[in-house]
Amino acid sequence: MTQHGLRSGQVAEAAGVSVETLRYYERPGILDDPVRTLGGHRLYPTKTVTVLKVIKAAQRLGFTLREVADLLQAGEHRHGRRPTAGLRHSLEAKLTEVEARLADLVVIRDTLREARDAGCDDVAACAASSCCPLPFAELATVPARPA
Amino acid sequence: MTQHGLRSGQVAEAAGVSVETLRYYERPGILDDPVRTLGGHRLYPTKTVTVLKVIKAAQRLGFTLREVADLLQAGEHRHGRRPTAGLRHSLEAKLTEVEARLADLVVIRDTLREARDAGCDDVAACAASSCCPLPFAELATVPARPA
DNA sequence: CGTAAGCCCGTTCCTTGGTACGGGATGCAA
DNA sequence: TTGCATCCCGTACCAAGGAACGGGCTTACG
Structure with a gap:
């Protein structure tokens, strides 16, 4: 062998x-x-x-x-x-984390949908003129979790 | 001035x-x-x-x-x-991406929940003996997007 | 026994989005 | 004109999770 x-x-x-x-x-x-x-x-x-x-x-x-x-x-x-009970505790913590990220992503998705449906073409122009519902300025002021 | x-x-x-x-x-x-x-x-x-x-x-x-x-x-x-139409196209593409990540996260969340509810304590043992519903082996074979 | 594949190790590099450092030059107001 | 805040530049560093290299040894197969 x-x-x-x-x-x-x-x-x-x-x-x-x-x-x-x-x-x-x-x-x-x-x-x-x-x-x-x-x-x-x-x-x-x-x-x-x-x-x-x-x-x-x-x-x-x-x-x-x-x-x-x-x-x-x-x-x-x-x-x-x-x-x-270490594993269960870790799972619980990670689950909370994942749920938070999930919530963030939902907001992002909805925002992207709005932007798409609004039919903007120039990001900078939209942000400057507030002609479209893209909440650029507002988003910019939010504390925000990194994506 | x-x-x-x-x-x-x-x-x-x-x-x-x-x-x-x-x-x-x-x-x-x-x-x-x-x-x-x-x-x-x-x-x-x-x-x-x-x-x-x-x-x-x-x-x-x-x-x-x-x-x-x-x-x-x-x-x-x-x-x-x-x-x-470049912006709209980009938005569309990014939206698709975000939706995919969202779907992944939902799977992850559900898996974590199952694991928690199953009350496992040893990850390696569970994976080896298939005593609990943690789909480790299955997950391991999936092509998978990085988290 | 020969040879080719496989494995060893340390080290360097990559990506992304910045932050930090340090010595020297500038700008601006008093 | 002096003082000090600000700004300049290049460079190095951080996190994570590996990928890649290159020279040399081991192992297994026939």
């Missing part, structure tokens, strides 16, 4: 990421440091593929890599003793 | 941006190069304040600086001859 464990290329392929990404995730501890062959090549356990998929999924759910790392850690600690 | 035109600090103050931002916008041609005093200080026309407000508003509508520049250009070209 050859050595057991997956090589970085195999893991990358299976998880749909690049080999560089694996190395990158290792640095800040998002992935555990893998076992090495005598020659120094990385050997990953099979579950790393799952972990990577989870990471990618969580990123799509709007978590940053740091947050994902914490999420995974929280899960591991739980195996120690009492339930942490 | 002193020289007519606004100095960078005045423009920045009036538009609610920093002087550095003005310089920054000049580089890629988002702001026209202003007239200079004999000593090299920038002198802006009054309308620059409006332009800046428009830029900030457009950014809040989800346009990148590059797109904003194109939008403003489109408006100017229109003054030449026939209507370009």
Whole structure:
């Protein structure tokens, strides 16, 4: 038999990421440091593929890599003793965040629709003359969350 | 009388941006190069304040600086001859984009809600055992737009 | 055993939208 | 004319999340 464990290329392929990404995730501890062959090549356990998929999924759910790392850690600690409720708490927080962004986007969408329906052609002119319902000046004064 | 035109600090103050931002916008041609005093200080026309407000508003509508520049250009070209419909087209395109992002966020929100309601505690374990409704594997296989 | 593919590492670069720094020149009012 | 606020310029830096390079070693296959 050859050595057991997956090589970085195999893991990358299976998880749909690049080999560089694996190395990158290792640095800040998002992935555990893998076992090495005598020659120094990385050997990953099979579950790393799952972990990577989870990471990618969580990123799509709007978590940053740091947050994902914490999420995974929280899960591991739980195996120690009492339930942490850390994951549920994170989910709740992220959900609130997502809902806020959603609300912002709805405002943006409605504004864009209004602008389109108004049929303006020159943004600057419209803003200056208030001939159209584009709330440029008003928007400009709003505190505003970054898009 | 002193020289007519606004100095960078005045423009920045009036538009609610920093002087550095003005310089920054000049580089890629988002702001026209202003007239200079004999000593090299920038002198802006009054309308620059409006332009800046428009830029900030457009950014809040989800346009990148590059797109904003194109939008403003489109408006100017229109003054030449026939209507370009460029702005309407851009609005339409951006609206489509925003709607797509909105749809994504709704999926994300619903997924987060499900996860929360399911009361999972360990992300990796859930993903591996399919004990909970978190669609990690499925999400992982979706082409997916970056959040 | 030979060779080609794969992997190693450190380092640099990219994107976006600015912010910060620092030394020197200017503008303006008194 | 002096003083001080303002402005000039180039450059470096920040966040995140990787992508890319290049020279050299390892591994696996035949």
